[in-house]
Amino acid sequence: MSSLLTVIGLIFTLFLPGYFLTLIFFREVKALERIVLSITFSIMIAVFIGIFLGYNEDVKNFTGGINKFNVWLWELIVTFVLGLIALIINRKQVNLRRMSSLRHEFKSLTTKHFKKKNNVEHKEL
Numbered sequence: 001m002s003s004l005l006t007v008i009g010l011i012f013t014l015f016l017p018g019y020f021l022t023l024i025f026f027r028e029v030k031a032l033e034r035i036v037l038s039i040t041f042s043i044m045i046a047v048f049i050g051i052f053l054g055y056n057e058d059v060k061n062f063t064g065g066i067n068k069f070n071v072w073l074w075e076l077i078v079t080f081v082l083g084l085i086a087l088i089i090n091r092k093q094v095n096l097r098r099m100s101s102l103r104h105e106f107k108s109l110t111t112k113h114f115k116k117k118n119n120v121e122h123k124e125l
C-alpha cells in the first residue's frame with residue numbers, strides 16, 4: 001500500500017501539475033518536450049508550495065507548516081486548479097477528439113451489425 005501511495009505521490013508531485021501547466025501555456029509542443037517541461041515545472045511548483053507552507057515562523061503558524069497532510073492537500077489543490085484551467089482552455093479540442101472517436105466507434109458498429117453475409121456458392125461454367 002505504501003509503494004502505491006509513493007507512486008501516486010511522485011506522479012502528483014513530479015508530473016501532473018507541470019503537465020497541466022504545459023497544456024495551458026505551451027499548446028504546440030512535442031511529446032518529449034512536454035514531458036521534460038512537465039517535470040521541470042512540477043518541481044518548481046513543489047518548491048513554491050514548500051516555500052508557501054513554511055517560509056518563516058508566521059507563515060508556518062498560519063498554514064500549519066510542512067507536514068504530510070498539508071503537502072498532499074496543496075499538491076491536490078494546485079493540480080486540480082491547473083487541470084480545471086487546462087480543461088476549460090482546451091475544451092473545444094477535447095470535445096472534437098471525443099466526438100471523432102465516437103464517430104469512428106459508431107461507424108465500426110454499423111458496418112459490423114448491418115453487413116450482410118453472402119453465403120451463395122458460385123458454380124464454375
